[in-house]
Amino acid sequence: MYSPIVSTQKRPSRQERPGTRERLVRSTQELLWERGYVGTSPKAILERADVGQGSMYHHFTGKSELALAAIRRTAEEMKQTAEECLTGPGTAYDRVAAYLLREREVLRGCPVGRMTQDRDVVHSPVLRQPLDEMFGWLRGRIAEVLAEGQRRGELAAGLDPVAGAATVAAVVQGGYVLARAADDTAPFDAAVQGVLALLAAQVTPAAG
Amino acid sequence: MYSPIVSTQKRPSRQERPGTRERLVRSTQELLWERGYVGTSPKAILERADVGQGSMYHHFTGKSELALAAIRRTAEEMKQTAEECLTGPGTAYDRVAAYLLREREVLRGCPVGRMTQDRDVVHSPVLRQPLDEMFGWLRGRIAEVLAEGQRRGELAAGLDPVAGAATVAAVVQGGYVLARAADDTAPFDAAVQGVLALLAAQVTPAAG
DNA sequence: GTCTATATTTTGATAGAC
C-alpha cells in the first residue's frame, strides 16, 4: 500500500494542505451532507475546495464519480464511528446505549441517511451500494451485540435480535427526521430515550 | 366557504378534470415526494400538470409559494391518514400497531419526512412549519393513545408516553431510510416488528 | 496537473399577446 509510485493517498507529514484530489473529496462530502446530490453543483465543490474547474475534471470524470468517492468515504467513516461504540466495554445494553447516545450533530442529520432521499443516488446501483453496505453492516452488527447479550443471559431470550437491531437503527435515522422538522433536538433525544427504556425492560434482572 | 364568487375550491360534480390551480398543487405534491424541493423545477411541474407557464405564475408568485401549498396539503393528508389508524377500535397497543402496520409505499418514502432533508425547506420557517406541525401533532397523538392505555391499565405505568411516541414515529421515518438504502422493504418491516415486540412487553398481563 | 475560456442545457421568472 505504500509505494511512492502508486500511492496518492495521504502522506501526513505534519499538517500540510491536503492534495487537490483529497480536498475535492472532502468538499463534496460536506456539500452532499448539507445539500444532497441534486443540490450540489460542481461549481460549489470547486469553490469550497479552492480548486480550478480543470483540476476536478482531471481527477474525476464528473459529478457522479466524485460523489461516489465522497459517499464511499462518508459511509466508511460512519461505520468506524459506530463500530467504536458497539465494540466498547459493558453489557450488550451498554453498547447499544453507547451507540444511541453518542455525540451527534442532530440538526445536521445523518450524512449517509441523507443520501437515501436523493433520487439520483438511490436510482443508481453504484451510488446506492455504499449506503446499502453501511446500513446492512450496522443492522448486522447491532444484531450481533443483541444476540451476544442473549447468549450471556443479559437479555431476554424472547427478543428478536434482527428486528431489534433494525428498530435501533431506525430510531436514530427517524430521530434525525423528527428533529429537523422541529428544528429542535428534543424529538431525537426523546426517541432515543424511548427505545432505551423499552430495551431496558428486556434486560434480565440478574444481569441488569 | 362556498360562495360562487370567492370559492375556487373543488366543486366535485362527478369526475370532471380538476381546475388548473388544483392540478398544479397535485403535480407539485408528486414531484416534491419524488425529487424534493431542489430537484423539482417549475418546468417539470407545468409538464405534469399539462399547463402553460403563464398559468402557474398567475396562480402563484413562484416555486416556493406553490411548494408551500403542496406541502400543506400533503401534511394535512398525512395527518388524516394517521388519525384514522390511531382513533380506530381496540386497545392502545392495537391502535399504535394499526398505525405502524398500515399499508405504505415504503420504497417511495414519507412525503412529509422527505421534506426535512431539503435545505431550502428546513431553512425557510414558512415551508418548515407544516412539517413541524404535522410531526408535532403525530407525536402528541401517539402519546395520548399510550397515556390512555396506561389509564385503562392496558400498558405498564412505567412507560413514558412522550418518549414512546417519539420512538414509534421515529421507527417509521427511519424505517423508510433503511428500506430505501437497501432498495428492499424488509428493513422497514423488521424495524416495525421490533418496536411492536418491545411495546408488547409493556402490555399488562390482564389486559393483553 | 492546473488554469481560464467557451459551449450547451436547464432553471426560474417576466412580458405581453390573445
Place this chain on the structure above:
DNA sequence: GTCTATCAAAATATAGAC
C-alpha cells in the same frame, strides 16, 4: 386566465493554453 416568447443566471461539461 391561459398561452407563447424572451431572458439572465446557473448547472455541467469540454477545449485548449500553460
